[in-house]
Amino acid sequence: MSAAGGKFAARRAGLLARLEPGSVVYLATAPESVRNGDSDYPYRHDSSFYYLTGFPEPESALVLVAASGDQPSRAILFCREKNVEREIWDGLRHGPEAARAEFGVDAAYPIAMLDEKMAEVLAGAPALYCRLARDEGLDGQLRRWFDGVRARGRTGIVAPPALRDLVPLVDEMRVVKDAGEQATMLRAGQISAAAHRRAMRAARSGVFEYELEAELLYEFRKSGAQFPAYTPIVASGANSCILHYNSNDRQTRDGDLVLIDAGCELDGYASDITRTFPVNGRFSAPQRELYDIVLAAQAAAFEAIRPGNTFHAAHDAAVRVLAQGMLDTGLLNRDTAGSLDDVIANKAYTAFYMHGTSHWLGMDVHDTGAYRLTDHPDKPSRPLAEGMVLTVEPGIYVRPAPGVPEQYWNIGIRIEDDVVVAAGAPRVLTDEVPKTVDDIERLMAEGS
Amino acid sequence: MSAAGGKFAARRAGLLARLEPGSVVYLATAPESVRNGDSDYPYRHDSSFYYLTGFPEPESALVLVAASGDQPSRAILFCREKNVEREIWDGLRHGPEAARAEFGVDAAYPIAMLDEKMAEVLAGAPALYCRLARDEGLDGQLRRWFDGVRARGRTGIVAPPALRDLVPLVDEMRVVKDAGEQATMLRAGQISAAAHRRAMRAARSGVFEYELEAELLYEFRKSGAQFPAYTPIVASGANSCILHYNSNDRQTRDGDLVLIDAGCELDGYASDITRTFPVNGRFSAPQRELYDIVLAAQAAAFEAIRPGNTFHAAHDAAVRVLAQGMLDTGLLNRDTAGSLDDVIANKAYTAFYMHGTSHWLGMDVHDTGAYRLTDHPDKPSRPLAEGMVLTVEPGIYVRPAPGVPEQYWNIGIRIEDDVVVAAGAPRVLTDEVPKTVDDIERLMAEGS
Amino acid sequence: MSAAGGKFAARRAGLLARLEPGSVVYLATAPESVRNGDSDYPYRHDSSFYYLTGFPEPESALVLVAASGDQPSRAILFCREKNVEREIWDGLRHGPEAARAEFGVDAAYPIAMLDEKMAEVLAGAPALYCRLARDEGLDGQLRRWFDGVRARGRTGIVAPPALRDLVPLVDEMRVVKDAGEQATMLRAGQISAAAHRRAMRAARSGVFEYELEAELLYEFRKSGAQFPAYTPIVASGANSCILHYNSNDRQTRDGDLVLIDAGCELDGYASDITRTFPVNGRFSAPQRELYDIVLAAQAAAFEAIRPGNTFHAAHDAAVRVLAQGMLDTGLLNRDTAGSLDDVIANKAYTAFYMHGTSHWLGMDVHDTGAYRLTDHPDKPSRPLAEGMVLTVEPGIYVRPAPGVPEQYWNIGIRIEDDVVVAAGAPRVLTDEVPKTVDDIERLMAEGS
Amino acid sequence: MSAAGGKFAARRAGLLARLEPGSVVYLATAPESVRNGDSDYPYRHDSSFYYLTGFPEPESALVLVAASGDQPSRAILFCREKNVEREIWDGLRHGPEAARAEFGVDAAYPIAMLDEKMAEVLAGAPALYCRLARDEGLDGQLRRWFDGVRARGRTGIVAPPALRDLVPLVDEMRVVKDAGEQATMLRAGQISAAAHRRAMRAARSGVFEYELEAELLYEFRKSGAQFPAYTPIVASGANSCILHYNSNDRQTRDGDLVLIDAGCELDGYASDITRTFPVNGRFSAPQRELYDIVLAAQAAAFEAIRPGNTFHAAHDAAVRVLAQGMLDTGLLNRDTAGSLDDVIANKAYTAFYMHGTSHWLGMDVHDTGAYRLTDHPDKPSRPLAEGMVLTVEPGIYVRPAPGVPEQYWNIGIRIEDDVVVAAGAPRVLTDEVPKTVDDIERLMAEGS
Ligand SMILES: [Mn+2]
Ligand SMILES: [Mn+2]
Ligand SMILES: [Mn+2]
Ligand SMILES: [Mn+2]
Structure with a gap:
């Protein structure tokens, strides 16, 4: 053997x-x-x-x-x-x-x-x-x-x-990944991170979405990854508000945000990264405003990922930050939506954040394993344990609608990283691609 | 309810x-x-x-x-x-x-x-x-x-x-029948017995097999049985050597034996009787000779049906009598087939007796239930218990073949009754139809 | 060959x-x-x-x-x-x-x-x-x-x-039967007719429906027919109003009508006869009244069966007689149902006659073949031709209901014969069983 | 519309x-x-x-x-x-x-x-x-x-x-492509040609096969092609003798040939190009020897592609050149294989050329359409007509075997272009990628 x-x-x-x-x-x-x-x-x-x-x-x-x-x-x-x-x-x-x-x-x-x-x-x-x-x-x-x-x-x-x-x-x-699996997933995360950096550097107003996809595909395969782990999403402008958009055939325009959700599959293991950046290299004020909310939500979620914490704690933490941001920016109207607790209780935030914050990641992008204690009559959220790998991917998606401040229309933002549950803070597998506004703008300024 | x-x-x-x-x-x-x-x-x-x-x-x-x-x-x-x-x-x-x-x-x-x-x-x-x-x-x-x-x-x-x-x-x-089931099965056995008696009385040389079937069908339905439990077998002459013969379209001839295997289904429960008789009302010498062997085999089988005895004990007892009879009549040649024990050991008797002696009987003719202890690695035969219902149906079937005494050719005999395993001897559900040579001849002499 | x-x-x-x-x-x-x-x-x-x-x-x-x-x-x-x-x-x-x-x-x-x-x-x-x-x-x-x-x-x-x-x-x-097929079907009709006669003779108040079924089964098989062509219907009393009733397990009572719809299958060809008779051998006045209407309807239908006439002409003829009878007896109220033509136009008669009058008969009881000219855009009824075999089976079925004269309640009558379309009047294959009130009463008086 | x-x-x-x-x-x-x-x-x-x-x-x-x-x-x-x-x-x-x-x-x-x-x-x-x-x-x-x-x-x-x-x-x-389809297929061919040129320029000893595949994927998607038309084959060294090799995970070595068979799918239409080149940029003598035979075979095939000529004429022409080359180089031994006509008659050439020379190309890589006149009892090869699109892809594949000159072992060569049947010579859709030894060496010398 x-x-x-x-x-x-x-x-x-x-x-x-x-x-x-x-x-x-x-x-x-x-x-x-x-x-x-x-x-x-x-x-x-x-x-x-x-x-x-x-x-x-x-x-x-x-x-x-x-x-x-x-x-x-x-x-x-x-x-x-x-x-x-x-x-x-x-x-x-x-x-x-x-x-x-x-x-x-x-x-x-x-x-x-x-x-x-x-x-x-x-x-x-x-x-x-x-x-x-x-x-x-x-x-x-x-x-x-x-x-x-x-x-x-x-x-x-x-x-x-x-x-x-x-x-x-x-x-x-399969839920808990052993050292060998974690090593493969780290390498997959690094390749995907490099691909995202390459795409950011290649971006400029007028580029077609598929041209950025080409940069991703190139870096994946050049680095030995066999396949994309899922069909890459390169969504510019209004497309960024379609969660699984993947026709990737639009020409970008100055002022667009580009949301890229893409990761490679290496030796049978997936990675899964989303980054959102201005195609022209500079965030506008409203873009930056929402972006920073999402980034803060992701940070809050990271804090909630600890062995023994529940799987859904990260989502709850992210939602709290996002909902507060929606109230602060006026995406949600305090008069009608009420307090932060109201917004959370009645799920008013789902108008702009309609998906979960995490999923298991492994051989499959949406990897196997229960999210709740299925044996328990109340089906409570499942406690995390070291070696589990999950994504952390808060977002805000603003489609044009009456009562929604127009400066935010067609802005869709998601920031997604892959983490291993570890003794203290989670180990991030995908941190080699920038995600603060400043870091992104700096990288894009370097060009390709 | x-x-x-x-x-x-x-x-x-x-x-x-x-x-x-x-x-x-x-x-x-x-x-x-x-x-x-x-x-x-x-x-x-x-x-x-x-x-x-x-x-x-x-x-x-x-x-x-x-x-x-x-x-x-x-x-x-x-x-x-x-x-x-x-x-x-x-x-x-x-x-x-x-x-x-x-x-x-x-x-x-x-x-x-x-x-x-x-x-x-x-x-x-x-x-x-x-x-x-x-x-x-x-x-x-x-x-x-x-x-x-x-x-x-x-x-x-x-x-x-x-x-x-x-x-x-x-x-x-379903293997063990309760009192209500046994009562229904007894009534079914009685109806089937009456039907067999009716068919015997109606027999005469030249009758078509289906005419005898008509007598069975009549008695079944007239008595309230809903259906035949299985397609009736009315097999005369050489047909008696085809175990599941059921075209029933031959005209009988003087000297034929007629083998009838038929039982009604009453309120969802089957009965299953076989009788074999001379169409002209008188057994010939070779017919009687083989008939008495089969009848003795059935008697031996009955003796072996006791609570705690195995399911296969009745078969073994019947086989021993049948095999001895085959040797005695020259169906099996002592010179080539050897002793009784040899005949049993090498299954030489299967040339003339190729089926089992019993099957469970109940809602289905071949009723459900294991015949062996499936949990035991050696799969031994299963012990009988009170309330189990089974058939006892030894037979001899002699097709023309070289080395087989010609006087027995085309004689097929089966005698089948249904019994409930009981504390002492089994309770026979189908004894209202004659089965000794004398009783059969006497009934047939009465006519219809 | x-x-x-x-x-x-x-x-x-x-x-x-x-x-x-x-x-x-x-x-x-x-x-x-x-x-x-x-x-x-x-x-x-x-x-x-x-x-x-x-x-x-x-x-x-x-x-x-x-x-x-x-x-x-x-x-x-x-x-x-x-x-x-x-x-x-x-x-x-x-x-x-x-x-x-x-x-x-x-x-x-x-x-x-x-x-x-x-x-x-x-x-x-x-x-x-x-x-x-x-x-x-x-x-x-x-x-x-x-x-x-x-x-x-x-x-x-x-x-x-x-x-x-x-x-x-x-x-x-298969729609047009050749001489050999017609000969087989005539023999099948004769056997079935004999079976109906036997059942009529065996009837008496208190007999169970299945006892009459036994008479049918006996005659079928005794005569060499292999099977019933379909599950026999022996429907007494209120059961006669259930068109395909076949549990046949009710005990008859004095005063009941018995409707028997049964035919044998001989050598692969079906026959299909229905007769309705009083279990006690004497029609009551209301029974006779409705019976004669149905019989007249059948006669009218026979008149319409000629080569070149349409398949549906017999039905139309029967309906006209039946509808008139319903008006005459008060089953249909002239005040609400209107004229004969009204009753036919609005199908009011279907309250008591809800099935068709004929179907093809042959190897299958409902034999193959179109009833309309499928190639024609209007799908007109198909012309009859010599050698076609069909049933003629008008009926009246009166279930208890408000506004329906009580003396007719639970009377169900159907009279069905099998005919071959021929040069003049159709050739009836099943006329060896009586169908006038007098003939039925006479036969029943003979007993079995 | x-x-x-x-x-x-x-x-x-x-x-x-x-x-x-x-x-x-x-x-x-x-x-x-x-x-x-x-x-x-x-x-x-x-x-x-x-x-x-x-x-x-x-x-x-x-x-x-x-x-x-x-x-x-x-x-x-x-x-x-x-x-x-x-x-x-x-x-x-x-x-x-x-x-x-x-x-x-x-x-x-x-x-x-x-x-x-x-x-x-x-x-x-x-x-x-x-x-x-x-x-x-x-x-x-x-x-x-x-x-x-x-x-x-x-x-x-x-x-x-x-x-x-x-x-x-x-x-x-679908067999005959209209002008719009031809235009799309030309553009697909041009994109695929550019991808092949890019891969050639990127080649160097020690490169992994998948690195060259990355160059192809990049050029395809960057140019707006949605997908590879089929899984790209990048086969170096001995892998070049496996016709549909596509694991593409071997590291090349100095002296290897690389066979790349890859084409993009653009707007639903496939292209299909194969080129074979030395990974180090210089053909060895035996490589060049076989390469020139294959190239000559392709040229002969082109000559046979004319409206009215049969589909199989190109194959026959290519086989003749290839077979002659096999005899000339000693791949086939004249003493045992006989004359050129013998080699063709007994298909001895299939030891080194075991596939057909052409297939229809269109929406599917192996596009639809008969290759023979299916209505004709003899099923002769089908005449070509203007607007039909097919590939032309002769090859030679030499696996190590006794009696085969060792200098050719593990050389696999295929040269494939896509052509439209036209009034005179066929119109080549894929000629923007070099295929003579000199042109290839020149391009590779330029580097990436
Ligand atoms: Mn994800
Ligand atoms: Mn049995
Ligand atoms: Mn009918
Ligand atoms: Mn090809």
């Missing part, structure tokens, strides 16, 4: 330790996905499958059998067979033999043998852990596998009496 | 007592089934659904919620709505309101509300018990229901982390 | 003559259908498949290839393979070799070879005629077959550019 | 002109495709849907009704409704009203009304043109729509008797 393989074996062992003895796990990776004609999108593995195997190829699946009595646990990988002809066309495949050695599994078989092996493995197992009630394709496989076992019912062989959901188990394992 | 309703409520309570607190049960009844054009087969409910509800209509489903904390358990029935227009055409429907009252459930809703209610009921439940990995239609419903719950994931609401197989639980409940 | 085979070959030739040269037909027979547990309903073939093949086994399919250029047409049957082991259990199978000879097809293959052969047959065919957009299972097969052909696209091989609906083509062939 | 809308309306008219009067067309655009977690891949419309509508949003469908009698033809667009709340999150939607105006259709409805409208449109239509036997989802819709129409069968309304394949019709329309 390779050194890397040991990491994945340890994760599989961690999972197996939580399972009923003798039970079975089945997890397939993601399918290939057609883009147009006979062209596929660039292949992306399933995050949880990769988390447990490190195996990058499509058409593969992992089967685990938990230890039972004196039977040790087993990890079995199913994958594509070696095929010289296909490999000339499509690239190398590990094949079962090499995969077994490199990825540290106990056995590996061609994927075509899956049905046959599952019928063996499931006979008499107390439970099958899988993606429960999610995939039509898997449901069909399960019926076939279970029918196969049940056909032997006269002999006393029984199919598993339970299907259990594998998803929350692996999801929760 | 009706008195009958109480019986079903007690069964539901028995089931609920075995479940994890707060978990949910979902069980739909059987669909209607097209025969040809726009004609359906006569509707038959799902046995387990009926066992738990007594509700006879299609398009209905039972949902149970196990008690949890101070929440009592709940039984919810989903059924067709009242609809005067449809009822003029298709007959009365209970409708939710009347169904709730009559069948003793806690709530009843139109089946169209199933999705909505399941989304409520499943939220936070620890498990859903259902027909696991069996029905494509249910799998699609589950994905929809679970998706609905999961869409609320940000609030901490979770979908059940486990699907559990309801089938073995209800199957095992 | 057997003589019977020639009949089916002629039908296939008739179908092929209507198809585009070189095009392909695919038609599978019906699947087996589970009743409960591991018991199936008695197998029923697909009517159109049987119409074209005469082949009775499940798991079979017919493929036709229309002649093209110098290639003659071909008929290919796919069926179960011979299998001695399975045949001991389940009965004989023809197997491809014998099936080819007996059913007169050009080739026969095991059903397992279907995919392979379809990929050959479909390559380059101009169209595939099949059951269009009806069966999920077929749709999956088609995608597989077409994908197989399309995979060879680089070589210029193409999949059929059109799927055409086979159903209306065969449906229309 | 916008000017652009007119172009699409003309295409729809062209399609409608080929259809049976009154028939219906249904074509949905592509679905959104999940990449990982809740992140989608960048949305890509279906090419043929876009070809006929220009409509860029997911969840939309086009329905056409061909003119019939005095009913004019109709174009109906189904799309997402306006939804302010969703648009704040996900971006603007046209909505039916604006879509109708901008895209020049006769009517537009919310996609939720599709089922309702299809039931209307299909009633009585002679045929439905759709993606035939390709999509499980569509098959389910068709069954639903047809069932809806058939439920009205008693009224004489009928569902379409035929489904016809829309795909080949639109595919063939």
Whole structure:
């Protein structure tokens, strides 16, 4: 087994330790996905499958059998067979033999043998852990596998009496990132930060949004990141008020703000940075006014991110600063909206801040893991723990509307960084890109 | 609740007592089934659904919620709505309101509300018990229901982390029949016995097999049985060697044996009788010779049916008598087949006796329930207990073949009765139809 | 080829003559259908498949290839393979070799070879005629077959550019019955008539509905009919007003009418008779009054059934008599319902006569074939032609309701016969069962 | 209607002109495709849907009704409704009203009304043109729509008797590109050429393959191209012999060749260029030797691309040059492989050139359209016509193998350009990137 393989074996062992003895796990990776004609999108593995195997190829699946009595646990990988002809066309495949050695599994078989092996493995197992009630394709496989076992019912062989959901188990394992994962995510954050700096330096009035996107893509790939972690948002002018805008085809104008929300995916881990800056290099007074509110909200949120604090504490802290700013600037009218506490209680601030402040970050941009204590009847917010990684991304978005001060119209601002929950203050993975007004203006003045 | 309703409520309570607190049960009844054009087969409910509800209509489903904390358990029935227009055409429907009252459930809703209610009921439940990995239609419903719950994931609401197989639980409940079930099955056995007697009396050389079937059908329905429990087998001459023969369109000839395997279904419970008799009313010598072996085998099997004896003991006892008979008659050649123990050890008897001696009998002809201890690694045969109902049906079937004495060719004999395991000898439900050679000949001599 | 085979070959030739040269037909027979547990309903073939093949086994399919250029047409049957082991259990199978000879097809293959052969047959065919957009299972097969052909696209091989609906083509062939079909249907009608007579003779106050059903079932099967053509309706008292009532479990009372709608299926052809009679053998005055109206309506309908008359003319004639009767008896109030023409124009009669008077009859009870000229923009009623077979079944059903004369409450009457359109008056297939009040009373007086 | 809308309306008219009067067309655009977690891949419309509508949003469908009698033809667009709340999150939607105006259709409805409208449109239509036997989802819709129409069968309304394949019709329309399409494809070719030049200039020994990919991505997006038309191939050293290599993660070494196969997609149209160059800027003698053979093969292929010549003539011409080169260099041994004609006849050249020389290019990289005359029994190669666009991409790939001269091992070369078939020589869309050895070395010497 390779050194890397040991990491994945340890994760599989961690999972197996939580399972009923003798039970079975089945997890397939993601399918290939057609883009147009006979062209596929660039292949992306399933995050949880990769988390447990490190195996990058499509058409593969992992089967685990938990230890039972004196039977040790087993990890079995199913994958594509070696095929010289296909490999000339499509690239190398590990094949079962090499995969077994490199990825540290106990056995590996061609994927075509899956049905046959599952019928063996499931006979008499107390439970099958899988993606429960999610995939039509898997449901069909399960019926076939279970029918196969049940056909032997006269002999006393029984199919598993339970299907259990594998998803929350692996999801929760993924919430806390180990040192290796944090290192990868730091490197991803640094690459994304460099990309944002490059885009800022390249900005000037009249540039097209996609030209700035090109700077991001360049820096990502040049630095070895395989993909954008999500479709980059380069939103200028009024577009900055559309949260997931990504057509990126508008020509900027002098006086616009540009909101860029973009991060790379490096070795399967996402980063996620948003910065907002004036395309001409100088914030106007109203832009700066709102910007500083958002920045203060982010600072307040950082203060709330401590082990033991709840996940939602950062959001509450950010909202308090943002709501106060909305009252101070007149975005919210004190006469109608009332006090700060009123604004918070009746959620009046959602007119200008309608999204959450944080999400888990990891292999997926919106990474897995619960945000509340699902076992508790009141579903309270979940306490943070060291090693959890989340974004902090307050914002203010002002669309034209009656009663809203016109100087703020079409200003959309978001400032987003990625942090690791740590003993004291959180560790920021993405601080290599400026975010104060002064620092941004200074960088932009340098040019590209 | 009706008195009958109480019986079903007690069964539901028995089931609920075995479940994890707060978990949910979902069980739909059987669909209607097209025969040809726009004609359906006569509707038959799902046995387990009926066992738990007594509700006879299609398009209905039972949902149970196990008690949890101070929440009592709940039984919810989903059924067709009242609809005067449809009822003029298709007959009365209970409708939710009347169904709730009559069948003793806690709530009843139109089946169209199933999705909505399941989304409520499943939220936070620890498990859903259902027909696991069996029905494509249910799998699609589950994905929809679970998706609905999961869409609320940000609030901490979770979908059940486990699907559990309801089938073995209800199957095992059904293995032991209560007094009411036994009474129904006795009445079913009596009706079927009368039908067999009627067919025997109607037999004469030259009769068509279907004419004898007509006698059976008449007696079944005349006596109030709703249906044949399975397609009747009226197999004369060589047809008697085809185990599930049922075209029943041959004209008998003098000298033929007729094997009739037929039983009625009364109020949802099956009976299952086989008798074999000479169409002309007199057994020939070779017919009688083999017949007496089979009858002795059945007697030996009866002796082995005692509480605590294994399910397979009756088969073993029957096989021993049959095998000895095969050796005695020369069906098996001692020179090549060896001793009785050899014949048993190497299963040489399966040339003439290729099926098992017993099956569970109840709502289904091949009723539910394990035949072996599935939890035991060696899967030993299961001990019998009072109240279990099973068939006892040894047979001999001699197709023409080299080395087989020609006088036995095309003789197929099976003698089948239904018994309840009881403290001493089993209680025979179907003894009102003769089975000794003499008794049969005497009855047939009476004529119809 | 057997003589019977020639009949089916002629039908296939008739179908092929209507198809585009070189095009392909695919038609599978019906699947087996589970009743409960591991018991199936008695197998029923697909009517159109049987119409074209005469082949009775499940798991079979017919493929036709229309002649093209110098290639003659071909008929290919796919069926179960011979299998001695399975045949001991389940009965004989023809197997491809014998099936080819007996059913007169050009080739026969095991059903397992279907995919392979379809990929050959479909390559380059101009169209595939099949059951269009009806069966999920077929749709999956088609995608597989077409994908197989399309995979060879680089070589210029193409999949059929059109799927055409086979159903209306065969449906229309089936509308006109040939002499052989008419002979079978006459025999079916005679058997059903005998069954109705037997039930009438067995009737007496206090008999259960199912006891009368037993008489029907007996006569059907005794006479060699394989099945009831549909679930028999034995509806006494108020049940007679439920059109498709079939629980048949009520005990009759003196003074009840009994409506029996039942017919046998003989060799794949249905009959369909309804008679209504007093359980005690004597019509009451109000019963007789309404009965005679219905009988007169049927007579009027017969008069309208002539070649060239429209299908709906019989219904219109019956309605006119029924509506007049409703006015005459006060079922409809002249003051509120107006004149006869008013009653017809505003369909007031549908309060007591809510169904159509006729349907096609043949292999299916509601047999195939259009009732209107579908090609015509106005969709006029279709002209009758010799050899068409239809039912004639007027009725009156009086449920208790305010304003309805109480002496008629719970009287439901239907009189139904099966007729062949012929040169003059239609030929009645079911006239061996009495239908005048006097004839019925006379028969019932004879007793059983 | 916008000017652009007119172009699409003309295409729809062209399609409608080929259809049976009154028939219906249904074509949905592509679905959104999940990449990982809740992140989608960048949305890509279906090419043929876009070809006929220009409509860029997911969840939309086009329905056409061909003119019939005095009913004019109709174009109906189904799309997402306006939804302010969703648009704040996900971006603007046209909505039916604006879509109708901008895209020049006769009517537009919310996609939720599709089922309702299809039931209307299909009633009585002679045929439905759709993606035939390709999509499980569509098959389910068709069954639903047809069932809806058939439920009205008693009224004489009928569902379409035929489904016809829309795909080949639109595919063939797309084969010949109009002036507007050619202009877009020229611009796409120019952008891709600039990207290749940029990558060449950035190359140096030790650069990672992905660094060169970054140069391509940058130039594509900077120039306004929305996407790579396919996953770029940057294959150095031995990787150049894997035809669709795209992990692009190897570090180059001095002496390597780099094969780059990459093109942008601009406004829905693909370009497709391959160049092969020495990473250190100077071809070695064996590299140059093979390179010049491939370049000569491409030149020969260009000569064969003339209106009226067959599609495969270019391939044949290229193969002849390549095969001669293989013999001249000793890649193929004259003693064993024989003469040039032998090598061609027995396809010995496929050891080093195993792919075709050309494919159609357009909205899809492997664009739609037949390569052979599918109507002709012999399936001959198709004649070229002006306006067709295809690639010309000969290559030589030498993997290490016994008997193959070692100086050529691991050399993979492909030279690919995009051409429009024109009156004389084809018009090359991608000639702004050098391809002679001298031109390449000169450009690389300039550096970046
Ligand atoms: Mn984010
Ligand atoms: Mn039995
Ligand atoms: Mn009828
Ligand atoms: Mn290409």
